[in-house]
Amino acid sequence: QLQLQESGPGLVKPSETLSLTCAVSGGSISSGGYYWGWIRQPPGKGLEWIGSIYYTGRAFYNPSLKSRLTISVDTSKNQFSLTLNSVTAADTAVYYCARPLGGGGKYHYWGQGILVTVSS
């Protein structure tokens, strides 16, 4: 059974960097065939697609976040990561990592989510 688990700090100060990791178990990122994704949800609001990455390192980003965002993959650790620079209160959200059924989108496997609050 594929499982994803987000980890990282729950509190980040404004203007600093938010870093999260998604650990994958029950399957190998390097087996290919999937674009592993990050999605976030501000409290009480809707879902926002952040970006996705293939095991080769090819990544796609939400244009509204692209200038501050880096998504990377570490196949040796079977995990992928998100780094968001210069955060503000608007980046406060539950951050989910997810894997699609195949290819991209159609996210079928999700982590439990991690709440990240941006506050001084």
Next chain:
Amino acid sequence: QSALTQPPSVSGSPGQSVTISCTGTSSDIGTYNRVSWYQQSPGTAPKLMIYEVSNRPSGVPDRFSGSKSGNTASLTISGLQAEDEADYYCCSYTNIDTWVFGGGTKLTVL
């Protein structure tokens, strides 16, 4: 990219059918058959209900169906049950190799 447009809320009585619309543009829904729908209950991760417009993952009841016409996709839930009460989100692939979600629709079962 702009979020897809969904009605904020819909409601229906048990046993009835409800349809949730999701309107995009020719840059997303209108061009690609890569529309998915998610169900989300409070405090939980979203659950994939429909993918590629009208396909159901294993385990999703056939009461859930999807369709598309032009720039608008739709999710129909027939034989409404109390357990269907949740938030529903559509999602589409776009012409700039990204994905965009709708604003979400709250389904209330009366």
